[in-house]
Each structure stands twice: as structure tokens, then as C-alpha cells.
Amino acid sequence: MTIETAGAIAVAAVAMATPLLYAAIGELISEKSGIVNIGLEGFLLLGAFSAFAVSHASGSNLAAIAVALACGAVCGLGFAYLVVVRRGNQIVVGTGLNLFAVGLTGMLYRAQFGVTGSALSVPPTASIRVPLLADLPILGRALFDQTALGYLCLILVPLTAFLLRRSRTGLHLRMAGENPRAAAIQGVDVRRVRIAAVTACGTLCAAGGAFLAVDYTHTFVEGMSAGRGFIALAIVIVGRRHPLGVLVAALFFGFATALQFHFQALAFDIPFQFFLILPYAATLAVLAINAGDSNAPAALGRD
Amino acid sequence: MTARLSSSLLAAAIGLLAGAAAIAIGGGDPITAYTALAEGAMGSAYGWSEVAVKACPLVISGLAVALAFRAGLWNIGAEGQLVAGALVAVCFATNCPQLPTALGVSLTLLAAVCGGALVAAIAALLKLRRGVDEVIGTIMLNFIVLGIVGYLVHGPMMEASGNYPQSEALPGFTRLPRLFQGMRIHAGSFAVVALVPLCAWGLYRSRFGYVVRAVGANPVATELAGFSVGRYLLATFTASGALAGLAGGMEVASVTYRMYENFSPGYGYTAIAVALLGRLDPWGVLLAGLLFGILEAGSMSMQRVAGVSAVIVSLIQGCVIFALAAIEYSRAESSS
Amino acid sequence: MTVPPLLSLRDISVRFGSVTALDRVDLTVDAGEVRAVLGENGAGKSTLMNVVYGLLSPDQGSMQWNGAATSLRGPQEAHALGIGMVHQEFALVDALSVAENLAEAVDERGWLVDYDGVFEQAEARAAELGLALAPAEARVGDLPVGARQRIEILKAMLTEVRLLILDEPTAVLTPAETEQLFAVLRGLRDRGVAILLITHKLREVIELADTVTVLRRGRVVAQRSARDSSERDLAELMVGSLSPDQARAEPAPAGPVPVLRARRLACAAESGAPALDDASAEVGAGEILGIAGVDGNGQQPLFEIVSGLRAPTSGSLEIDGTTCSVFSPGAMLDAGVSIIAPDRRRQGAVLEMRVWENAILDTALLRAHSSAASLDRDGATAFASDLIDRYSIVCDGPDATAASLSGGNLQKLIVARALATAPRLLVAFNPTRGLDIGAARAVHTALRAVAEQGGGVLLLSTDLDEVLGLSHRVAVLSRGRLSAPVAPPYDRRQIGLLMGGGDRPEAA
Numbered sequence A: 001m002t003i004e005t006a007g008a009i010a011v012a013a014v015a016m017a018t019p020l021l022y023a024a025i026g027e028l029i030s031e032k033s034g035i036v037n038i039g040l041e042g043f044l045l046l047g048a049f050s051a052f053a054v055s056h057a058s059g060s061n062l063a064a065i066a067v068a069l070a071c072g073a074v075c076g077l078g079f080a081y082l083v084v085v086r087r088g089n090q091i092v093v094g095t096g097l098n099l100f101a102v103g104l105t106g107m108l109y110r111a112q113f114g115v116t117g118s119a120l121s122v123p124p125t126a127s128i129r130v131p132l133l134a135d136l137p138i139l140g141r142a143l144f145d146q147t148a149l150g151y152l153c154l155i156l157v158p159l160t161a162f163l164l165r166r167s168r169t170g171l172h173l174r175m176a177g178e179n180p181r182a183a184a185i186q187g188v189d190v191r192r193v194r195i196a197a198v199t200a201c202g203t204l205c206a207a208g209g210a211f212l213a214v215d216y217t218h219t220f221v222e223g224m225s226a227g228r229g230f231i232a233l234a235i236v237i238v239g240r241r242h243p244l245g246v247l248v249a250a251l252f253f254g255f256a257t258a259l260q261f262h263f264q265a266l267a268f269d270i271p272f273q274f275f276l277i278l279p280y281a282a283t284l285a286v287l288a289i290n291a292g293d294s295n296a297p298a299a300l301g302r303d
Numbered sequence B: 001m002t003a004r005l006s007s008s009l010l011a012a013a014i015g016l017l018a019g020a021a022a023i024a025i026g027g028g029d030p031i032t033a034y035t036a037l038a039e040g041a042m043g044s045a046y047g048w049s050e051v052a053v054k055a056c057p058l059v060i061s062g063l064a065v066a067l068a069f070r071a072g073l074w075n076i077g078a079e080g081q082l083v084a085g086a087l088v089a090v091c092f093a094t095n096c097p098q099l100p101t102a103l104g105v106s107l108t109l110l111a112a113v114c115g116g117a118l119v120a121a122i123a124a125l126l127k128l129r130r131g132v133d134e135v136i137g138t139i140m141l142n143f144i145v146l147g148i149v150g151y152l153v154h155g156p157m158m159e160a161s162g163n164y165p166q167s168e169a170l171p172g173f174t175r176l177p178r179l180f181q182g183m184r185i186h187a188g189s190f191a192v193v194a195l196v197p198l199c200a201w202g203l204y205r206s207r208f209g210y211v212v213r214a215v216g217a218n219p220v221a222t223e224l225a226g227f228s229v230g231r232y233l234l235a236t237f238t239a240s241g242a243l244a245g246l247a248g249g250m251e252v253a254s255v256t257y258r259m260y261e262n263f264s265p266g267y268g269y270t271a272i273a274v275a276l277l278g279r280l281d282p283w284g285v286l287l288a289g290l291l292f293g294i295l296e297a298g299s300m301s302m303q304r305v306a307g308v309s310a311v312i313v314s315l316i317q318g319c320v321i322f323a324l325a326a327i328e329y330s331r332a333e334s335s336s
Numbered sequence C: 001m002t003v004p005p006l007l008s009l010r011d012i013s014v015r016f017g018s019v020t021a022l023d024r025v026d027l028t029v030d031a032g033e034v035r036a037v038l039g040e041n042g043a044g045k046s047t048l049m050n051v052v053y054g055l056l057s058p059d060q061g062s063m064q065w066n067g068a069a070t071s072l073r074g075p076q077e078a079h080a081l082g083i084g085m086v087h088q089e090f091a092l093v094d095a096l097s098v099a100e101n102l103a104e105a106v107d108e109r110g111w112l113v114d115y116d117g118v119f120e121q122a123e124a125r126a127a128e129l130g131l132a133l134a135p136a137e138a139r140v141g142d143l144p145v146g147a148r149q150r151i152e153i154l155k156a157m158l159t160e161v162r163l164l165i166l167d168e169p170t171a172v173l174t175p176a177e178t179e180q181l182f183a184v185l186r187g188l189r190d191r192g193v194a195i196l197l198i199t200h201k202l203r204e205v206i207e208l209a210d211t212v213t214v215l216r217r218g219r220v221v222a223q224r225s226a227r228d229s230s231e232r233d234l235a236e237l238m239v240g241s242l243s244p245d246q247a248r249a250e251p252a253p254a255g256p257v258p259v260l261r262a263r264r265l266a267c268a269a270e271s272g273a274p275a276l277d278d279a280s281a282e283v284g285a286g287e288i289l290g291i292a293g294v295d296g297n298g299q300q301p302l303f304e305i306v307s308g309l310r311a312p313t314s315g316s317l318e319i320d321g322t323t324c325s326v327f328s329p330g331a332m333l334d335a336g337v338s339i340i341a342p343d344r345r346r347q348g349a350v351l352e353m354r355v356w357e358n359a360i361l362d363t364a365l366l367r368a369h370s371s372a373a374s375l376d377r378d379g380a381t382a383f384a385s386d387l388i389d390r391y392s393i394v395c396d397g398p399d400a401t402a403a404s405l406s407g408g409n410l411q412k413l414i415v416a417r418a419l420a421t422a423p424r425l426l427v428a429f430n431p432t433r434g435l436d437i438g439a440a441r442a443v444h445t446a447l448r449a450v451a452e453q454g455g456g457v458l459l460l461s462t463d464l465d466e467v468l469g470l471s472h473r474v475a476v477l478s479r480g481r482l483s484a485p486v487a488p489p490y491d492r493r494q495i496g497l498l499m500g501g502g503d504r505p506e507a508a
Helices: A003-032 A040-058 A061-085 A090-113 A139-144 A148-166 A168-178 A180-185 A190-217 A228-238 A243-261 A273-289 B002-025 B030-042 B045-070 B078-095 B101-130 B134-154 B188-204 B207-217 B219-224 B229-256 B267-277 B282-306 B312-335 C045-052 C075-081 C098-102 C115-129 C145-157 C175-190 C202-208 C231-239 C299-306 C329-335 C344-348 C355-359 C363-368 C377-390 C407-420 C437-452 C464-470 C492-499
Strands: C007-016 C019-029 C034-038 C060-065 C068-070 C083-086 C163-167 C194-199 C211-216 C219-225 C260-267 C276-283 C288-292 C314-319 C337-340 C425-429 C456-460 C473-478
Touching: A003 A040, A003 A139, A003 A148, A003 A168, A003 A190, A003 A228, A003 A243, A040 A061, A040 A090, A040 A190, A040 A228, A061 A090, A061 A190, A061 B312, A090 B002, A090 B267, A090 B312, A148 A168, A148 A190, A148 A243, A168 A180, A168 A190, A180 A190, A190 A228, A228 A243, A228 A273, A228 B134, A243 A273, A273 B101, A273 B134, B002 B030, B002 B267, B002 B282, B002 B312, B030 B045, B030 B282, B045 B078, B045 B188, B045 B207, B045 B229, B045 B267, B045 B282, B078 B101, B078 B134, B078 B229, B078 B267, B101 B134, B101 B229, B188 B207, B188 B229, B188 B282, B207 B219, B207 B229, B207 C363, B219 B229, B219 C344, B229 B267, B267 B282, B267 B312, B282 B312, C007 C045, C019 C034, C019 C045, C019 C060, C019 C194, C019 C219, C034 C045, C034 C202, C034 C231, C045 C163, C045 C194, C075 C083, C083 C145, C098 C115, C098 C145, C115 C145, C115 C175, C145 C163, C145 C175, C175 C194, C175 C202, C194 C202, C202 C231, C211 C231, C231 C492, C260 C299, C276 C288, C276 C299, C276 C314, C276 C456, C288 C437, C288 C464, C288 C492, C299 C425, C299 C456, C329 C337, C329 C363, C337 C407, C344 C407, C355 C377, C355 C407, C377 C407, C407 C437, C425 C437, C437 C456, C437 C464, C456 C464, C464 C492, C473 C492
Parallel strands: C034 C194, C034 C211, C083 C163, C163 C194, C288 C456, C288 C473, C337 C425, C425 C456
Antiparallel strands: C007 C019, C007 C060, C060 C068, C211 C219, C260 C276, C260 C314
């Protein structure tokens, strides 16, 4: 394998990992507060479509990303309303959100852009190249020649870790997810904390979707989230609900996906579907070996 | 019962209204669109035949989901179980020596039942033996099954001509007969009509269904009453998978005749909406499956006539689920 | 002019529906005083403390703080006055560290939490109070229960506290931990903090308290100096009259084998719940054996073993002469044991299902009301109608949902079902808790009926009147140990002493 190939795989791996990481960090925050959100797939799609539509209409990817984030926040609030305020079942509402997003984005896409055979494309987002560092072999281009959303995603990991560990909001989040009764006795407004967490989750997911559409593929395809929301769900478990663990898991699964594209070049004799299955099989293996999701917050998923 | 029926009707109405709003936002005319949809599905014998074709997998997998939910099992894996059923059915049918049609079809469907049951049993054992939450377990298995299908149809199972990534077609003696010339409605519709009362009997009139309902509503009290909750959960999960597998087997033996990637347009996920809208009741599932069957069947002509994408049906399903989730709670509030 | 008491309650009454939990209660506490509030389960102690802490507002009566009339609308207002409470069920987050659990209890509230600062502050306070504090990074769930309680106390004491309420603080502690706790509380008292100690343990009152208020059935029956009291006096006050209770039925002639024979049953403690330690007992055919005791002294593990929910770590259990090898509810039912579980809504019935469906919620009854795979709905409905008539269960017929039944009628249904299999042994755990007199009487009649028909009854109850009024013999569970049974006429004072953990061989 040449250094060029390795570099290309690294670029693809980081790019594949970015939307996964956004969604997984969002899910991590939501789960820490006690709410499981299996609607990540839907949030990714909504973010991707809104970014694409705005970029196509305005030509500004900055506006596109801003609108996508707002859209994610609004949908996150809606999700929070149903599960926290109306106390709807979290699994049911998450399933509904996935269906809803497929329908809404697909319908609007065809209404706006018709059923053209060729995919419409939007201008690519400018990447920001860090001088010198970007010239490093293999990882240089992958890490230091990215779009703003790409860098932001990497910053998000230590930031989330810091906020969870050191901030009062982080403490309230963990109290709400572990023992809402004790949290309430100590004056924590558990509902408010959870609504905020779910809204943050929706926003981050939408950022991941926006990255996928305007930064990475420069287009929108119906159902383009392609199971990434569910991989993110898996990443949170495999990453043991720690931001750094989540980062490692996301990069690993991003790498596994990236390898598919370079298959011919690498001439491995493994069917590429193996890499498609890998995240899911790894998650089941981790859960089975650990006898369940031992580090899940104690109140996770309870209504 | 009336409260349930009325909240289901309300949820369905909210879903249709949300769909209308989305059509309007997308620049379409909701009335034209819905009229085209209704005429497409219900305006002709062909339309009704398509409704039946679409409703078959939805009703059966809806029953699968309803059964599991009744036992308190969050089986999100009907999709994977359905595809696994179809996959095993194809494996059997394309390798089976010539048999009389009745036997060939029965064995093909039986193979599908086994395939779905197997995948569900894996999720059940992971839950019961290793404490793996069934929501995560079934979601992961869905994608694992899809990956395996992808591998097989590109590799070992690919048709001999090698033109497309799909399996060989099912031989004639394993296909469910179609009922009328020029229409796709097939004998499986009879099976569905028989299955609903059977499930209703099983749930409400059989000993097993009684315990399943008790386990789902209160596992603690049921265990104390001497029933082995774990065994019932395993059996119910497996039966749920078997039903989903049957849905997949029937689809492959009567509509597609082949296995390929994206074989299921998300039947297993729509099944969750069907089960919830049907209030986890077999007859309710039949009605909800018919409603979604009408939407699915009519959506194509809506797309043609009114230019509104057929995928809007998913949006309606999602909104129905939201409405049910919200209504459920208001009812719980007012009764307490 | 005299200094007003720190806290003074006058004429406090609290009613829950038709039940009067507190009936015109007076209570005063002075600064630097340890006041014990003594009483049996259900005497009204916790209700009283919830009033003081602002969790409940009384239906009647007034409260004064430092001589000024006040009324509390919530725990936050109690905090503001300087009232802290250590709940019996800790308000700690197990998965978080010690420092993280303390962070919400300090005054400063920046958006970042200075955990080191919080812990330093806590450590200083702990040193002042003489409390040993676990390391800052330790996960609270991994700490022994005594250490967790110290964190809970510290949480209450990090801000200025003038009155500290402790709800049964020693229920989960070892004797050594109890000693440590008492030393801390004495230190607090010497610094002028008032302490309200809720307890049912006589020795603690004598040892620690300055004054004692004894509650019985929601009323104050005594207010006196603790030093001038003896355990015997207090036991008498707590459990009521000294007139001996007579069991109302004579013991039935015991069969050749007792229906229950428990030998040296033991099981390990589970997350704070006390263990069962070397418990032996026999229940003869036709006999009601009452197990008296205060909540949380081993009733739960004993119940779980006898109902098959868990296996003992050592010891053996025989039902009707057959040794149990498999511990599951199904196996126990097959052996002839029927259960009346303490939590009727969660453990005894499926509320979403109908009365007739609940009437056959039992492996044997279900078999009797089904043929092959098919449920015999008519038979089961007729069966349920019969139970409804025989036990006077008030409901909208067998098709009503169980959720629509009142507590008393639901319990009658559960009892009726338990008796329908003609059990060799009936295990009843707090079978009348929260029931009105009529329903309680019906349940008692049913228990006697089992004995009269030659079955055995194991009655676990924290209601002493119930135990003494029904049982042919009575044993007492205290700290997981079961005393030797005594026969009527019962000496309430003696039994009260045993329940209060007094007069025990190992305590001497």
C-alpha cells in the first residue's frame, strides 16, 4: 500500500467518522440525561436535507449549516415535548421520528427538485488548511485540511468530556440520568435538563447531517443517512458512553467504511459487506461479553 | 374499547392532516393528491388488488410486532426477521427438488417462518441470557441481516446469468398462486384473513395468550403466580419473529419471487406503526394494515397524477405514531 | 422571659382520605436537644417529619420557628430556615463520586463546579463534626452503607443547619457504625444543633436522646425525659396496653409433619437490605405462626425464600415433609404454598386485566380453567363470580378491570385466589396494610379459615396487634434473627423489647 493510498483512506475514514461522531455525541448527551433517542437516523436526514435545500437556494453553505442546526434544534424540542412533557414512550417516538423524516425529506426533495435522474449538487464547503501540519504524511490531510464542521466535530469531543465532567450542567445531566429522584430532592429541574439534552442531541445530529450533505457529498439523496444513525447508537455503547471512547469507536467504524472504497486497490479477499456488518456485530459482541449495557445510566429509558 | 378506537381514529386523522400540510408546504394540492390516492387504491379492482398486496406483509408483520409488544418486548427487529424469513425461503426454494405446488409453497413458507424465528430467538437469548436490551439487539440484527443479504446476492446466491445482484427466481411450484389474471392479489390474502382471527383467538382465548398478556402487563406478579416469565418471553419473541418471517416468505413467494438488496421497503418499521395504530389488537392491526395498504397502494397513482412523492406515506406514519404517543399519555393522566 | 423553643408544633393533624395519620400532635425541640420520636410502623413518625421538613402541609395546626409562626411550602424553605434532613432512603447518586454528590449541597453555584474546592470544604466540615469521609474520587455506590450515610449527613450539614432530622438512621448500620454515628450526633448537639431522631429502637432513645415523644396510632401518648425512662417503660408506651392478648383459636392438633420446616435459613445482604441470619421455624398443620418485627429486619428475605423468589445461601426448607431443592414461585406453588405478597398492586395482581383474569392468575387455577390450549372463559368467569359472592368483593362484576377495585376489594380478590387452591401453607406478608377495618377483618377471617381447614399460615406482619390477635404462636424477627416462638398469653412488653432489639442474648 502506498502512502498516497493510506492518506486517501485516512481522509475518507475521518470524513465517514464525522457525521457518526456528531450523532453519537448527541446521543451520548441525551442518554446521560436518561433519554434514549433511536431517532438519530431521522435527525441526520432532516439536517442533511435542510442544509442541502438552503445551500441550493442561497449558495451559502454557512447559511445552510445555520438553518440545519436550527432545524435540528426545533425537531429536538419536538421530540423532547413528546417524550419528556407528554411522557410518550421513547422507543415509539424515536421510531416515529425516523419514519417522519424519511417521508418529509423525500417528499420535499421531490417537490422542490423533481425526480431528476442525476443528483443535483451544491457548491462544496471551503476547507481550512492548516499550513505545514496538512503536509504531514498519511494523517496530515485527514486532520488538518477539513471544513469548519469537521474541525468543530473534533473539538466537540474534549469539550463534551470537559462539560460533562466539570460543569454544573454536566453534573445535573448525570444526576437526572442516574437518579432523577435524588436530583429532584436537591433542586434539579429534571425535566428542563432532559429537554435541553434532547434538544442538543437533535442539533448535533443535524450538524452531522449537514456535514454529510454540503461538506462531504455536496448533494442530497433520499435516505442518505443510510443507517448512520443506528451506527451512532452502536458507537455510544461500544464507546462505553465516554466521549473519548465514542471518538475511538467512531473513527474505527469510519475507517471500516472507508476501506470499502479502496477495496480494489487493496485486493483483500474479504467481502466488503463484512465491514458493513462490523459495527453492528461488534456492538452485540460487546454487549454480550459485558453481560448487558453495564454503564448505561440507571434511569435510561424509564418513563 | 371505544376510547381506544376513537384515539386511533384521531391519530389517523392527525397523520392524514399532517400529510396534507406537508403536501401544501411542498407546493402541492392536498385535495387533488388525496383524491388521486383514494381513486388509485379504491377506484378499481386493480387498485384493491394492490391494496391487498401491500396490506399482506404489513398486517402479518404488524401482528408480529403487536404480539411482542403485548408481552412487553420491544421488538424493533421485524424488518430483519422479515428479510431473514424471505432469505431462508429463497435458499430453500431455489435448491429444492420439484414438488407438488401445495407442498412446495408450504415448505417455502415454513422455511421463512424458521428464518424469522431464528433471528428473533437470537435477540431473545441475548436478552435473557446476557442482558442485552432487545431494542438495541434487534436493531443491530436488522443491519446484520441486511449485510448478509448484500453479501449473498452479490456472491454465492447471485443468479447464474450474473446480470443483477439478485437471487434466482423461485421455481413455479414454490410460488403462491395469483387469484386473477392481470392482478397481483395472491392466495396469501386468504392466509392473512385466517391469521387475524387465529391471533385474536391465541391472544384472548388461549392459555398461552393469557399468560403473555399477564407477562407484558406485570411480569413481577406473573412470576409470583408461578409462571416462568423467561420461558414465555423466549417463546413470544420467537413466535413474533416467526410471524415476521412468514410475512417475508409470503412477499418473496408471491410478489418479488427473488431476493435482492432493499427487498423490503421498510415493512418491518411500518409494522410498528401498524401495530400501534391497531392498538396491539389483531383486528385493529388488520384495519391499520388495510389503511396503510391503501396509502401505499394509492400513493403511486398520487405520485403520477398529483406529482406528490409516494414517500409521503412515511411522514403520515410517523405523525400517526407521534399522535398516539401524545394521546396515550393524556388518557393515562385523565384516568389517574 | 424564657427563650422560645427552636421548633414548636401545635395541634398538628394530617389526614389521608379517611385515615388520620396524625391527630392533634404537639412537639417542641430546643436548640442543643436530642429529641427522639418513638413509635411502631404506622404510628405517624414519618408523616410528622415530613411536616417539619415541608414535604407535607398539615390539615390543621400551627408551626413556630424560633417563636415566629411559619408554614413551609417545600424542602427549599426548610433549608432556608436551617432545617436539614437525612432520609431513610438516601438521596445519593450511586454512579457518581463523593465529590460530585456533595457539589449540589454547597452554597456557591458557578457554571463550573470546583470539585476540589467542594471536597476541601466538605472535608473541613467533616473534620469539624468528627465524620470520617470517603475519598473524593470514590464511587458512592461502592461505599459501605455507613460511609454513604455520612455523606448524606454531611450534605445536610454543609450549609448552616440548626435542626437536623434523621429518619431511622441506624436501620441499615452495623453496631460499630451506629456507635460512630451517635458520637457525631452528640458532637452536633454540643454545638447547639437540635436533633430530631425518628426511631423504633428503645436502646437508642435511652442512649442518645434527651427527651422522647412516643407516638401511637397518630397520637402523642407520652412526652418525657429519656434519661428517666427504662426500655421496659418505653416498650410499654410504644406498643400499648399490657393486658395479655389471647389467640382466638386454640392450636389445631399438629400433624405428624409440620407443613413448613425452616432450618437455619440464611442469605446474604443485598445492597443495604438486611440479611436473614440462621432463622429456624416450624408451622404445624392448622397453625398460624406470626412473625412480628419492625420493617426491614429480615422479613423481605424470609418472604422471598418461602415464596421461591430467591434461594437461601444456607439452610433448608421443607414443605409438607418434602425438602425444597428448586426455588421458584412455580415450584413453591406446586409444593402447596400460596402467597399473599405485601405489594398487592405490583406483586399481587395485573391491574390492566379483568377481575376474572386475575382470579385465575396462578398456575394451578389456570390449568383448572383451561382445556388443552384453550382458556375456559366461561368457567373462569363463573369461578370469579363465585369468589366475588363468597368474599363480598365490591366490583362491577368479573369483567371489571382489576385497576377499578379499591385496595380492600383487590386484596380480598387476591386472598380468595390464594385460598382457592386449598394451600398446605399460606404465606401472608403485611396482608392488611392500608386496608380499612372491614376488609382487614375479611382477610383475617380467611387466614383463620386456612388454619381451620388444616393448612398452616406463616403470617409476617409489622402490625403487632394483627400478629398477636391471630397467631397461635409468635416469633420476632430482629436484625435478621428469628427468636424462639412464644405461645399465648402473650407478653406485649416482652415482644416489644424483642422488636426494639432489646433484651437479646448477644446484646448483653
